[in-house]
Amino acid sequence: MSTALASLKADFAATIGSVLNLDTMERLLEDTSIDFLPSLIEVFEAESAQRVENIQKNLAEKDYAALSVEAHSLKGTSATFGAEALRSLSEKIEKSAKTGDYDLVDSLVPEVPAKLEAVLDALQQFSAKLNA
């Protein structure tokens, strides 16, 4: 598995490497199995779609406390995949919702769906190549 992974990592370094930390992905796969990845991506996709929906709903209702909790969870899951850009965006949202910098929250939330889409895309590509 490690040689296949190494060549995959090299292939992907230029493309999805900026969205996913491939070392983190590699460790995750070593700790579990290649077969495990598709079902994990499925759960992550459903979960994060729900979170984004909740965040948008919280924003519409100006419920920044709930919004901060959702952003915190999104931060945790994205860290697990090494999705650094999504993680740091979630962190910024969580922090500014907590400190009352609502203007910043308002401007950052619209960036989430695209960032998440990029992560899901990268995960799908990675998984497809791995299981090919």
Added chain:
Amino acid sequence: MSEQLADVLIVEDSASLRKIYTEYLRVENIQVDIAASLKDARERLGERQYPVVLLDIKLPDGDGFEILQELTEQDNNTLVIVMTAHGSIGKAVDAMRLGAYDFLEKPFDSRRLRATVKSALAQVANLAARGEFESSDTKPTQFHSFIGGSDPMQDVYELIKRAAPSKASVFITGESGTGKELCAEALHRQSARSDGPFIALNCAAIPKDLMESEIFGHIKGAFTGATANREGAATMANGGTLFLDEIGEMSFDLQTKLLRFIQTGIVQKVGSNKDEVVDVRFICATNREPLEEVRAGRFREDLYYRLHVIPVAMPALRDRGDDILLIAKQFLKRFAREEAKQYDGFSPSAQAVFEQYSWPGNVRELQNVVRNIVVLNQGGIIDVKQLPPPLDSFSAQVKVVEKGRAKAPRRRRGKANGLLASNITDIRPMAEIERLFIENAIKLCEGNVPKAAALLELSPSTIYRKKQAWEEA
């Protein structure tokens, strides 16, 4: 498939993380149940008792601390491993104080999770087998190797009993000779790890160059003189307790490596790149004021917070009242037996000297004094004349003190006139006054926080917490 009851309840609101953790543990054949919220967790825990609960702190319907508190209050045998977000070490420390067994900082890898959960399960099995969840009966004047029934020592015994079953790091402070190593040994012997090794390392006694190899070991050829592979204290303590005495003496560079070890549970021998996972409980001690060391830049702040989870302040002998004579008599009995001599105790005036002397070297000094007396004299009742220096010169002052003892100065209950506002515009916030009082007390105690805490009748941890909050403000 199997009818086996789950070993672990995972309380985690993220479905992806639940799935990953379950998979990590499945490989080790550890069965899990899951709960996605506080409500779920309460339902599961209402149905049965779990050996181990893996608990996320931030849950959609509340704070995981609630579950931790409920489990601690029920006093059942469940061990709780708390999962906190990266960078929230303060929460982890709070959790350990509330009785959590260990904590994991997210994101963590499978090795860390498996090692932590397996160690917790082993502890539960071990404790259950020995039926020692109840605190063992102890005579009030004796506890493990300690002698003494004074109030400050009762507090120490109680703290040891409460802290022992957890894996939380313990930070022992106290003057030289107060029994910091005895305290570490008692914590080890009182814990479920007592069958495992107790490895003590004195950071002040080992040359700085050799310290890393002493802790982590080395492989053959790692440096000049490394002629064979050698285990370090960290791996030798696997399954037991590692006691780092005089931790204030450790170089800043090595503190970084120690921090990494504590965070990951992984050690690398000097000269090797092979990781070894070890399961160790950390106890450290210093006779310096740790927070002062942090402030002076000599001790890493992050390491301090990792280690300073449960602080134990060993009282000075002079603050232990009747313990002084109790310990002196025990030493007298022991050394007389060793020297094959017959002693009949101390005269009242010798006792008065013992009671009023300040014992800067604490129990160790008392031990040396009694041994000196036993060796240099023939036996009978020990009188003032037989006391060695500096007690012999001190005894002259004792009589004076004895005369005036009836009017010994009592601490005045504060009438803080200067602080009482005489005008409504002078009224200041309580928090500000509290800070002023505490900081003044610390200053009067020359930076000795435990001493200031004792005089203010507060716990030292309260003061540390407040100081931290003021610094962050």
